[in-house]
Amino acid sequence: ETGVTQSPTHLIKTRGQQVTLRCSSQSGHNTVSWYQQALGQGPQFIFQYYREEENGRGNFPPRFSGLQFPNYSSELNVNALELDDSALYLCASSRKTDSNEQFFGPGTRLTVL
Amino acid sequence: GQSLEQPSEVTAVEGAIVQINCTYQTSGFYGLSWYQQHDGGAPTFLSYNALDGLEETGRFSSFLSRSDSYGYLLLQELQMKDSASYFCAVREEGGTGGFKTIFGAGTRLFVKA
Numbered sequence: 626e627t628g629v630t631q632s633p634t635h636l637i638k639t640r641g642q643q644v645t646l647r648c649s650s651q652s653g654h655n656t657v658s659w660y661q662q663a664l665g666q667g668p669q670f671i672f673q674y675y676r677e678e679e680n681g682r683g684n685f686p687p688r689f690s691g692l693q694f695p696n697y698s699s700e701l702n703v704n705a706l707e708l709d710d711s712a713l714y715l716c717a718s719s720r721k722t723d724s725n726e727q728f729f730g731p732g733t734r735l736t737v738l
Numbered sequence: 739g740q741s742l743e744q745p746s747e748v749t750a751v752e753g754a755i756v757q758i759n760c761t762y763q764t765s766g767f768y769g770l771s772w773y774q775q776h777d778g779g780a781p782t783f784l785s786y787n788a789l790d791g792l793e794e795t796g797r798f799s800s801f802l803s804r805s806d807s808y809g810y811l812l813l814q815e816l817q818m819k820d821s822a823s824y825f826c827a828v829r830e831e832g833g834t835g836g837f838k839t840i841f842g843a844g845t846r847l848f849v850k851a
Contacts, residue, residue: 627780658839667825667841668781680836715780722836725769725788725829729780 627651629718629730637736638706646701646733650718656680657699658727659691660715668715674699675722703735711737742842744826749848750816758811758845760826768829768837770802770809775844776822784811784824813847821849 628651638644650657656675660668670683674693688704697718703710713734717727742762750756762770769788773781785793787802787809799812813820823844829837 627782660841665844667827667843670838670840673836673838675836681831681838683838717781723768723829725771725786726783727839729782731780 627718627728627730629716629728631714631716631730631733633733634731635734635736637738639738640706640708642706642737643702643704644706644735646703646714646716646735647698648700648716648718648730649698650716651728654718654720654728655697656719656722656724657693657697658717658719659699659701660717661685661710662713662715662732664712671701673722680722706737708737711735742826742828742840744824744842744845746843747846747848749850751850752816752818754816755812755814756816756847758813758824758826758847760809760811760842762807762809762826762828762842764828764830764840766830767804768831770800771827771829771839772798772800772811773825773827773841774822775825781825816849818849818851821847823847 630649658673659671662668673681677693692700713732715732717729744760771786772784775781785800802809825844827841
């Protein structure tokens with residue numbers, strides 16, 4: 626157990642809907658990164674948040690957005706859901722932005738129908 | 739662009755030694771990390787190399803050669819519980835002052851009795 630929690634565990638949505646996923650980082654960690662992991666693939670970096678600001682972004686469209694709150698918890702929002710958005714969404718917290726050790730939460734399994 | 743290559747599958751017997759290779763191509767390099775992920779679980783950090791050479795942590799060791807853009811994870815005294823997916827990951831600049839972590843597609847390790 627890493628101390629990183631995510632909610633919900635599973636979620637089913639239909640194409641075109643919007644979804645919000647939540648993450649609570651490990652105590653003392655001020656940086657949160659979000660990843661998308663398709664079945665049989667490695668995690669794909671979506672973005673990183675530090676001090677409530679986006680601090681690095683991967684190759685994801687603007688309909689993927691996020692927030693970080695003063696207590697370092699974070700949200701991932703996805704608008705206009707597409708079938709290909711079906712995946713495991715992982716958040717990972719770290720002590721600082723350049724930490725190489727990240728602590729992952731259990732993930733949210735999103736299914737888009 | 740950035741890319742990481744690692745074998746898709748490796749099979750070994752209990753008690754043996756196995757090496758999982760990773761070659762990478764990135765724009766800027768800030769270290770090579772290794773993560774383990776069991777089916778249905780979250781990735782967990784195993785090791786990190788910033789400089790050339792071997793890092794040892796119990797049964798697991800990791801090696802890096804920056805001049806060859808190559809690293810490997812060495813697992814000794816294999817146990818059945820080591821059956822999992824193993825990901826190499828590199829950290830590079832995220833373009834907005836932060837960093838992003840790029841994961842390989844993963845190597846699925848099967849340990850047989």
